[in-house]
Amino acid sequence: xxxxxxxxxxxxxxxxxxxxxxxxxxxxxxxxxxxxxxxxxxxxxxxxxxxxxxxxxxxxxxxxxxxxxxxxxxxxxxxxxxxxxxxxxxxxxxxxxxxxxxxxxxxxxxxxxxxxxxxxxxxxxxxxxxxxxxxxxxxxxxxxxxxxxxxxxxxxxxxxxxxxxxxxxxxxxxx
Numbered sequence: 483x484x485x486x487x488x489x490x491x492x493x494x495x496x497x498x499x500x501x502x503x504x505x506x507x508x509x510x511x512x513x514x515x516x517x518x519x520x521x522x523x524x525x526x527x528x529x530x531x532x533x534x535x536x537x538x539x540x541x542x543x544x545x546x547x548x549x550x551x552x553x554x555x556x557x558x559x560x561x562x563x564x565x566x567x568x569x570x571x572x573x574x575x576x577x578x579x580x581x582x583x584x585x586x587x588x589x590x591x592x593x594x595x596x597x598x599x600x601x602x603x604x605x606x607x608x609x610x611x612x613x614x615x616x617x618x619x620x621x622x623x624x625x626x627x628x629x630x631x632x633x634x635x636x637x638x639x640x641x642x643x644x645x646x647x648x649x650x651x652x653x654x655x656x657x
Contacts, residue, residue, distance in 0.1 A: 506556035516562035518580060523568065523655050524550040524646045525630035525639055536617030543638045547645025554649045566653060568627045599625030 503512055524546050532542035563580045565573055574594055578584070595601065603622045605611075611621045631639055643650055650656060 506553050507560050518563045519557045519561035520565050521653050525642050528630050529633050533618045534615045547642045551647050551649050
């Protein structure tokens with residue numbers, strides 16, 4: 483099955499693809515097949531994106547506060563499954579079943595081990611990573627949840643949460 487990252491040939495609407503998209507949903511760009519949306523706590527998105535784009539935490543907090551809820555909203559009518567990034571290890575079987583891929587114990591264990599964060603970091607160190615940014619040392623930085631609260635002051639965290647609005651609680655995030 484082909485893979486894409488936000489851009490596909492014109493015939494993509496009729497085909498199935500595995501891929502990821504960081505842009506808001508558009509039929510022209512992403513087609514009409516149902517998507518799986520992996521949502522991440524916007525508080526943790528801030529330091530990750532700040533590193534990727536080489537900007538300050540406060541600047542990225544402003545961007546995430548306004549863009550994260552718009553992005554989520556754009557995919558809501560198109561996604562057939564939502565999984566929280568933070569829950570991926572526990573719900574890998576849900577993803578496998580949804581995609582109708584082998585979900586026997588050995589296949590799942592192999593898939594999880596190949597996507598383990600330390601494995602991804604090692605592979606990037608040895609082979610590079612096509613989507614890495616010139617502005618950061620490594621694309622696979624930490625692989626931990628909760629890092630946003632470690633690097634932002636409480637007022638900035640509240641601002642991001644306020645910006646995320648109802649979606650923050652709908653996806654089970656909350657203080």
